[in-house]
Structures are given as C-alpha cells and as structure tokens.
Amino acid sequence: xxxxxxxxxxxxxxxxxxxxxxxxxxxxxxxxxxxxxxxxxxxxxxxxxxxxxxxxxxxxxxxxxxxxxxxxxxxxxxxxxxxxxxxxxxxxxxxxxxxxxxxxxxxxxxxxxxxxxxxxxxxxxxxxxxxxxxxxxxxxxxxxxxxxxxxxxxxxxxxxxxxxxxxxxxxxxxxxxxxxxxxxxxxxxxxxxxxxxxxxxxxxxxxxxxxxxxxxxxxxxxxxxxxxxxxxxxxxxxxx
Amino acid sequence: xxxxxxxxxxxxxxxxxxxxxxxxxxxxxxxxxxxxxxxxxxxxxxxxxxxxxxxxxxxxxxxxxxxxxxxxxxxxxxxxxxxxxxxxxxxxxxxxxxxxxxxxxxxxxxxxxxxxxxxxxxxxxxxxxxxxxxxxxxxxxxxxxxxxxxxxxxxxxxxxxxxxxxxxxxxxxxxxxxx
Numbered sequence: 001x002x003x004x005x006x007x008x009x010x011x012x013x014x015x016x017x018x019x020x021x022x023x024x025x026x027x028x029x030x031x032x033x034x035x036x037x038x039x040x041x042x043x044x045x046x047x048x049x050x051x052x053x054x055x056x057x058x059x060x061x062x063x064x065x066x067x068x069x070x071x072x073x074x075x076x077x078x079x080x081x082x083x084x085x086x087x088x089x090x091x092x093x094x095x096x097x098x099x100x101x102x103x104x105x106x107x108x109x110x111x112x113x114x115x116x117x118x119x120x121x122x123x124x125x126x127x128x129x130x131x132x133x134x135x136x137x138x139x140x141x142x143x144x145x146x147x148x149x150x151x152x153x154x155x156x157x158x159x160x161x162x163x164x165x166x167x168x169x170x171x172x173x174x175x176x177x178x179x180x181x182x183x184x185x186x187x188x189x190x191x192x193x194x195x196x197x198x199x200x201x202x203x204x205x206x207x208x209x210x211x212x213x214x215x216x217x218x219x220x221x222x223x224x225x226x227x228x229x230x231x232x233x234x235x236x237x238x239x240x
Numbered sequence: 241x242x243x244x245x246x247x248x249x250x251x252x253x254x255x256x257x258x259x260x261x262x263x264x265x266x267x268x269x270x271x272x273x274x275x276x277x278x279x280x281x282x283x284x285x286x287x288x289x290x291x292x293x294x295x296x297x298x299x300x301x302x303x304x305x306x307x308x309x310x311x312x313x314x315x316x317x318x319x320x321x322x323x324x325x326x327x328x329x330x331x332x333x334x335x336x337x338x339x340x341x342x343x344x345x346x347x348x349x350x351x352x353x354x355x356x357x358x359x360x361x362x363x364x365x366x367x368x369x370x371x372x373x374x375x376x377x378x379x380x381x382x383x384x385x386x387x388x389x390x391x392x393x394x395x396x397x398x399x400x401x402x403x404x405x406x407x408x409x410x411x412x413x414x415x416x417x418x419x
Contacts, residue, residue, distance in 0.1 A: 009411075016410040019317075020381045021279075021324035022388045028328055046309065051417050053313040054363050055382050059278055061270030068287050069265055072294045077258065141300070228329045230322075 015044035019052060026182040029227050033177050033213040033234035036140030133240040134207045138214055138233040144172070145233060146189070146214065150207055155199040159189065164232070166191075166216070172232070173221050176203060177211045188221050189214060211236050241267050246311040247304075254301040261298060268312070269294070272319040279323045279385035289326060293319045327385055366416035374409040381406075 017023050018031050035041050132152035139145045144164030150157045159174075166172050166189075174197060175183035184206075187197050215222070216229035246267060252260030272293060276286040296318055304314055367375040373395065380386045386394070392402035 012414065013407045013410060016414065017407070020378065020410070021320065021328075021385055022381045022391065022406065023328070024388065025328040028325070049317045050309065050313050051363055052382055053310075053316050055379060056271070056275055056316055059271070059274045059383060062274045062277055063270050064273040064287055064290055068269075068290055069262070071291050072265070072298075073258075075291070075295050076261075076298045141303070143299075230325060 011041060012044060015041060016048050019045055019048035026226060027180065029175075029183055029213070029215075029231060030177045030180060030211070032231045033175075033183070033211050036138075036213070036231065036234035037211070037236050134237040135240060136212045136235040136237045138212055138235040140231065140233040142230075142232040144214060146235075148212060148235075150199070150237065152204060152207060155201070155204045157186065157197045157199055159195055159197070161189065161193050161195075169219050170229075171217050171219050171221055172214050173217045173227065175213045175215060175227060176206060177213055177234075178206050179209070183213065183227055185222065185225065186212075207237050208239060209237070243311055246315075247306055250301050250304050250311055250314075251306075253298060254304065261301075264297075265294060268315055271312070272315060275316060275319050276323045278383055279320070279327060285326075286323075289323050290319075293322050296322065324385055328387065362417060366413050369416055370409050370412060374405065377402075377406055378409065378413070 014023075014027075014031055018028065018035075023031060035045065134150040134152065136148050136150075137146075138148065142164065145162040146159050147162055148157055148159045157174075172189035174186040174189050176186050177183045184203060186199060186203070189195070190197070211234055213227075213234035214232050215227040216232055217227070218229075222228050246264065249260045249264040249267070253264055269290065273286060273290050276289045276293070277283065280286045280289060297315065300318070304311070309317070367378065370378070377386075377391050377395065380394070381391060388399055388403055388406070391406070392399045395402060
C-alpha cells in the first residue's frame with residue numbers, strides 16, 4: 001500500500017531529480033505541470049535550488065557577445081507595452097492573493113460547473129443520473145490562464161482562455177497527463193478566447209485524477225507528438 | 241555589487257525600468273551564460289538560450305519573492321531550467337565528453353566574481369560524505385546537464401540501477417543538508 005509518507009518521499013526524490021535535471025523529457029514535463037498547481041512541490045524544488053546552486057561557483061563566467069543584449073532589447077522593448085511587468089498591479093505579486101484566488105476560483109468553478117450541469121440535464125427533464133463533469137483551472141508561471149469544463153458523456157471539452165495568447169508563429173497545445181504517463185495531446189487550444197475540443201473516444205475515461213497542461217509549440221502544434229516547448233499553465237481536473 | 245543590489249535591480253526591472261534591466265544583465269549575464277554554455281557546449285545555442293532566459297527574467301521579474309529565494313539562485317534556476325528543458329526536448333544525442341570547449345573568460349575581475357559566488361559551502365561538505373562516484377554523478381548532472389541515460393553510460397551500469405543509486409544518494413544528501 002502506498003502511504004502518504006511514501007508519496008512524500010517520492011515527491012522529495014522527484015523534486016531533487018527535477019532540479020538536478022536528470023529526469024527524462026516526459027517525466028520532466030509532467031513534473032513541471034504538477035509544479036504549476038502544487039505549492040508543496042514548489043517548496044521542495046526551491047529547497048534543492050537553494051542548496052545546489054553553490055555548485056555553480058565552479059562554473060567560470062563567460063561574457064556573451066554584445067549582440068545578445070541588443071537581441072533581447074529588440075524583443076522586450078519593442079513589445080514592452082504588451083509584456084511590461086510594470087502593468088502588473090501590486091496584488092499580482094502577493095502569494096496570499098494567489099492562494100486566495102485558487103481557492104475562490106475553484107469554488108467558483110464548482111458553482112459554474114453545477115450551473116452548466118443543470119443546463120445540460122435541464123432539457124432532459126429530471127434526469128437524476130449525474131453527468132460526469134470535470135473542471136480545471138489552468139495557470140502557472142506565465143501569463144496564460146484557462147478555465148476548462150469537460151463533459152465526459154459527450155467528450156466535449158470547453159475552454160475559456162482567460163488570459164494570455166500565443167506569440168506570433170506559435171500555438172498553444174493542450175495535453176492530458178495521467179499519473180506518470182507521457183502527456184497525450186488533445187490538440188491545439190482554439191485561437192478564439194472560447195472554444196471547444198472534442199476528446200478522442202479512447203481518452204474519454206482518462207480524466208479522473210489527471211492534469212491538463214498547455215505548452216508553447218511551433219505553429220500547428222508539436223512536430224514530435226510530445227511537448228517541445230515550455231509548460232505555460234497546468235491544472236488538476238476535479239470531478240463535479 | 242551585493243545580493244541586495246541585485247535584488248534591487250530585479251525589483252526595479254519589475255517596474256519596467258530598462259536601465260535597471262541593463263545593469264542586471266551586465267552584472268549577471270556572464271555567470272548565467274557560463275552556466276548555459278557548460279550544459280549546451282555550443283556558443284551560438286547558449287546565446288540563443290541566454291536571450292530567451294533574459295526575456296523570461298524581464299517578464300517574470302515581478303514574480304520574484306525576496307523572502308523565498310536569494311536573487312542569484314532565482315536567476316540561475318531560471319537559466320538552468322530553460323537550458324535543461326531545451327536539451328531534454330531534443331532527441332537524445334551521443335555526447336562526446338572530449339568535445340567540451342574551454343571558453344572561460346579570464347577578463348572578469350575578482351570583485352565582479354565575488355558577488356556571484358555564493359557563500360553556502362554546506363553542499364560541498366555533504367557531497368564529500370557521499371561515495372566519490374556518486375558525488376561526481378550529482379555534480380556532472382547539475383553542472384554539465386547529464387541525463388540519467390548519459391550517467392548510466394558513463395558509469396557503465398543499467399539505467400534503473402543508476403536511477404536507484406542516484407535517488408538514494410540524493411536522499412542522503414538531503415539528510416545531511418537538513419542537519
């Protein structure tokens with residue numbers, strides 16, 4: 001039997017492996033997806049980052065060529081109105097705010113999903129059999145935020161991109177991550193703010209206890225079938 | 241420049257101050273570039289990575305929480321995470337250890353060097369408590385970005401054995417660090 005203590009130990013080891021950088025790509029991606037939604041895990045990662053960083057004392061500093069700074073400036077200052085961190089109000093910086101928001105928004109999601117579920121069952125009369133619904137709020141270490149509602153009976157995943165949009169020539173790709181398995185692509189996130197994705201039959205029963213994640217990919221999606229870019233947002237699915 | 245100075249540059253960068261961002265870049269980019277270069281072993285790839293890293297630092301500067309991280313660990317964590325993501329995402333390649341080029345920069349003055357060097361020496365003591373091969377594997381993974389696959393090849397042991405003993409060593413290391 002797996003006890004809570006075992007999981008704790010496993011997470012300690014995973015956090016160390018993640019910071020060290022040894023995890024294979026798929027495991028690294030599912031771990032970063034969990035990081036986006038699990039504060040305890042972030043604390044473990046931070047422990048290792050702080051402890052191991054002095055190993056870089058042995059790394060010789062090397063001056064990069066001068067063009068690098070001009071390229072950076074070209075990229076950020078040309079678009080600074082769009083991405084300046086100065087646009088972020090002060091509550092943005094407060095961890096307390098985010099903790100509060102996650103709890104509040106989860107509660108809001110539950111209510112929304114209940115309403116949505118009511119709307120679904122409504123036309124069918126007083127159908128008492130619960131429609132399996134899953135909600136997830138995807139957020140993370142980026143400006144991208146999505147709210148999703150998945151209706152297991154129809155395989156329709158609705159999403160609302162609350163914040164963030166792909167850069168020019170890039171696409172957002174949606175992934176389903178079940179336990180330690182490799183992320184499975186659910187296709188591209190629609191370019192509209194609100195959109196739907198129809199989940200393939202074989203994946204429809206994989207949503208319990210899974211995580212949804214969004215990665216930044218070349219236009220049209222990952223060329224390899226596995227995520228190639230950074231995980232921008234992720235969230236655990238909760239059944240309603 | 242002290243850790244406090246770097247912290248203040250990060251907070252001013254978070255307010256969109258370009259001058260502060262430029263100072264942050266000149267104070268910290270040689271270290272971050274050195275870190276990327278050791279992992280990627282290719283100057284032009286490392287420069288591309290560095291560009292992406294500083295764009296991320298600019299965007300995320302408002303998320304830096306002084307209570308959580310020392311500023312250099314925060315910056316180095318961003319740089320390492322980005323670089324490791326990059327090498328893990330590409331198809332596994334044969335790594336030629338002899339191919340490592342020495343691009344160290346002798347021109348950096350000692351005063352500049354001092355701010356970047358952390359004063360936590362605890363890790364060295366704790367690594368010394370491990371068997372030499374295990375400490376070397378941990379250093380190799382952290383500094384050179386070796387994957388489990390590469391470490392297993394170097395030690396000539398099966399991948400799973402490698403993972404088991406590295407995990408055990410990491411947990412021993414944790415015990416020592418928390419002492």
